[in-house]
Amino acid sequence: MLKPVRFVPRKTKLPFSGLRKYAFALSALMVLGSFLSVGFIGLNFGIDFRGGIVIEIRTEGPADISQIRADLGGLSLGEVSIQEFGDPQEVLIRVQRQEGAEREQIAAIDTIKSQLGDSVEYRRTEFVGPTVGAELIEAGIWAVVLALLSILVYVWFRFEWQFSVAAIAALSHDVITTIGLFALIQHEFNLATVAAVLTIAGYSINDTVVIFDRVRENLRRYKTMELADLLDVSSNETLSRTVMTSGTTLLALIAIYAFGGPVLADFALALIWGIVVGTYSTLFVAVPLLLYTGVRRGGDEEQDESGLQMPEYERTDR
Numbered sequence: 001m002l003k004p005v006r007f008v009p010r011k012t013k014l015p016f017s018g019l020r021k022y023a024f025a026l027s028a029l030m031v032l033g034s035f036l037s038v039g040f041i042g043l044n045f046g047i048d049f050r051g052g053i054v055i056e057i058r059t060e061g062p063a064d065i066s067q068i069r070a071d072l073g074g075l076s077l078g079e080v081s082i083q084e085f086g087d088p089q090e091v092l093i094r095v096q097r098q099e100g101a102e103r104e105q106i107a108a109i110d111t112i113k114s115q116l117g118d119s120v121e122y123r124r125t126e127f128v129g130p131t132v133g134a135e136l137i138e139a140g141i142w143a144v145v146l147a148l149l150s151i152l153v154y155v156w157f158r159f160e161w162q163f164s165v166a167a168i169a170a171l172s173h174d175v176i177t178t179i180g181l182f183a184l185i186q187h188e189f190n191l192a193t194v195a196a197v198l199t200i201a202g203y204s205i206n207d208t209v210v211i212f213d214r215v216r217e218n219l220r221r222y223k224t225m226e227l228a229d230l231l232d233v234s235s236n237e238t239l240s241r242t243v244m245t246s247g248t249t250l251l252a253l254i255a256i257y258a259f260g261g262p263v264l265a266d267f268a269l270a271l272i273w274g275i276v277v278g279t280y281s282t283l284f285v286a287v288p289l290l291l292y293t294g295v296r297r298g299g300d301e302e303q304d305e306s307g308l309q310m311p312e313y314e315r316t317d318r
Contacts, residue, residue, distance in 0.1 A: 012236045016283050017228040017291065023284035027173055030277075034180020041183050046190030047081060047128065049137050051097040053109055056124035057116065062088040071115050077108055079188075090123075102127070140194040144175060147198050151205050159212055162293035167208050170286035174204050174278045181273055182266075192267045200274030207245070208282045211238050215287065219295065227295070231287050239283075246279045 047054075057063075065082055068091060072080045078096040093112065098104040105127045113122065148171055155164040175197055182189045214234040222230055250272060257268035 012239055013232075014236055014239070015232055016235045017231050017288045019284065020288035020291070023280075023288065027281070027285055030177045030180070031173060034176045034183070037180045037183035041186070043179070043183050043189040044186045045137075046188040046193075047079065047094045047096055048190045049134075049140075051128045052079075053093075053095040053097070053105060053112075054124070054126045054128060055093040055095075055109065055112060055122065057091050057093065058121040058123055059089050059091065060119065063091045065091065068093070068116070072112060075111055075115060077111070097128075136191065140191070143194060144197055144201075147201050148172065148175070151201065155205070155209070155212075158209065159216060160295070162290065162295045163212050165293050166286045166289035167205060167212070169289055170208060170278075170281040171201050171204055173281050173285055174200055174274055177277050178270055178274050182270070187266050187269065190266070193270050196267050196270035196274065199271060200278055203249075203275060204278035204282060207242055207279065208286045210241065211235055211282060211287055214238050215290065215295075227291060231290060235283055235287055242279060242282070246275050249275055 063084065065084065069080070069082050072082070072093065072095075077098065080096075081094040083092050084090065095108060095112065098108045109125055109127075148168060151171060152164050152168045155167045178197055178200060179189075182193060211234055214237055215231060218225075218230050218234050222233070225233075253268050253272045253275070256264050257272060260268060
């Protein structure tokens with residue numbers, strides 16, 4: 001009979017808290033690099049934020065996206081985004097804002113219609129101005145900030161304020177480094193990327209809450225154990241769940257990135273980075289930060305299981 005495969009050994013004893021100084025230094029460099037990338041390179045905003053032309057068409061049969069992209073790519077209109085919209089016969093075309101005023105935008109629309117011909121049905125033609133783009137940028141910022149504040153309040157009520165401070169620090173780390181990555185590699189930053197950032201925050205806090213639950217249990221269970229060792233015990237006890245959840249999610253995202261086409265590539269890339277850095281920040285940032293927030297032990301009504309021995313860890317530094 002085949003035995004189940006274990007990707008994470010039982011009773012691991014990894015010294016996460018002992019490596020916290022190195023992890024904090026690495027995270028500080030990543031956050032600083034992200035700020036510098038956004039400040040000096042800037043984000044490559046997509047049409048959603050910069051403004052541009054939006055045309056929705058319907059073809060007689062399933063649309064040939066590749067052919068449409070090839071036809072419009074040679075018109076020298078700048079960035080052109082083409083994707084299915086609703087069903088295989090409906091296509092959404094987005095073209096970057098042209099230099100000039102309204103007349104130039106209308107001329108670009110006429111050029112596109114001339115290229116596509118009368119064989120398609122034009123269901124919607126719009127021009128997204130820079131004012132709307134600025135409003136969308138503001139709305140995206142507010143969405144991220146309000147999501148982080150909501151998570152802060154949730155963790156505060158779910159645990160204590162000490163846990164919420166550690167959680168929000170790790171989440172901010174994940175969000176900032178994701179934005180910094182897109183500034184560094186100059187991939188398009190659009191509404192889908194904002195959605196990915198919000199998804200990263202939700203995924204990361206889920207992982208953090210699982211470990212925080214175990215930390216709270218162990219705070220009541222091991223009243224005399226050194227806090228750094230207790231945090232390591234909690235992280236190691238949930239490590240298998242953390243690794244397997246992140247690993248299986250990454251498999252799906254890598255498939256989307258490789259085979260989902262250019263429309264989904266940036267969204268998948270943001271989530272791949274977010275899951276990797278989110279798992280790292282949970283284990284090496286959020287949990288070790290509890291050493292500095294003054295978490296409290298459980299009440300006297302809890303019984304200390306003194307027969308349980310403290311695991312031996314090879315600690316690098318306390």
